[in-house]
Amino acid sequence: ELKVEQNPLFLSMQEGKNYTIYCNYSTTSDRLYWYRQDPGKSLESLFVLLSNGAVKQEGRLMASLDTKARLSTLHITAAVHDLSATYFCAVDPLGGGADGLTFGKGTHLIIQP
Amino acid sequence: SQTIHQWPATLVQPVGSPLSLECTVEGTSNPNLYWYRQAAGRGLQLLFYSVGIGQISSEVPQNLSASRPQDRQFILSSKKLLLSDSGFYLCAWSADSRNQPQHFGDGTRLSIL
Numbered sequence A: 001e002l003k004v005e006q007n008p009l010f011l012s013m014q015e016g017k018n019y020t021i022y023c024n025y026s027t028t029s030d031r032l033y034w035y036r037q038d039p040g041k042s043l044e045s046l047f048v049l050l051s052n053g054a055v056k057q058e059g060r061l062m063a064s065l066d067t068k069a070r071l072s073t074l075h076i077t078a079a080v081h082d083l084s085a086t087y088f089c090a091v092d093p094l095g096g097g098a099d100g101l102t103f104g105k106g107t108h109l110i111i112q113p
Numbered sequence B: 001s002q003t004i005h006q007w008p009a010t011l012v013q014p015v016g017s018p019l020s021l022e023c024t025v026e027g028t029s030n031p032n033l034y035w036y037r038q039a040a041g042r043g044l045q046l047l048f049y050s051v052g053i054g055q056i057s058s059e060v061p062q063n064l065s066a067s068r069p070q071d072r073q074f075i076l077s078s079k080k081l082l083l084s085d086s087g088f089y090l091c092a093w094s095a096d097s098r099n100q101p102q103h104f105g106d107g108t109r110l111s112i113l
Helices: none
Strands: A004-007 A010-014 A019-025 A029-037 A043-049 A055-058 A061-066 A071-076 A085-093 A107-112 B003-007 B010-013 B019-026 B032-038 B044-052 B055-058 B064-070 B073-078 B087-094 B108-112
Touching: A004 A085, A010 A019, A019 A029, A019 A085, A029 A071, A043 A055, A043 A061, A043 A071, A071 A085, B003 B087, B010 B019, B019 B032, B019 B087, B019 B108, B032 B073, B044 B064, B044 B073, B055 B064, B073 B087
Parallel strands: A010 A107, B010 B108
Antiparallel strands: A004 A019, A019 A071, A029 A043, A029 A085, A055 A061, A061 A071, A085 A107, B003 B019, B019 B073, B032 B044, B032 B087, B044 B055, B064 B073, B087 B108
């Protein structure tokens, strides 16, 4: 059974600081996705990581994938309040076909002024 | 562009009552379709997925069922709701390619009384 673990599950940080969210998974995969969810809202796709060593950046967020270590990171640079949300990583196991993704429990991020 | 619609947005139902949630996708054909449930403060759990009309795969045994009567329509149903069925239900679609992310609808918040 594929397991996806995120840490931390809860993070409170100040504006301007840097931090990294980690996503570990238990089986071979070459596809990993990061999503953002605002309170009471649906999920918004942030990044699609499709190969070992993939790195994607959008504004203050940068995501990377190490398939050998089965680890993805979401790095936040100089955090701003608007980035407060819950962030999920989701894994598509190798050879998984069209079946659904396995999500981590999410990291609830609060950025304080 | 592609859009996904879910309704209703909010639903309050008594225990033992039936359920029907509907999801439709526009602007694409032959999408992969998914139903997820998110319990309060938790990650997403895949319930059902479908790769074509009439083709439904169930991930978790429960008193819910899904149907896909048309290419871009996905329905989640129950004959008798349980208290444990409360949660945030999300429909998602993806293109018929493993390199594409899943795109989520706005969700239905279901409360069972």
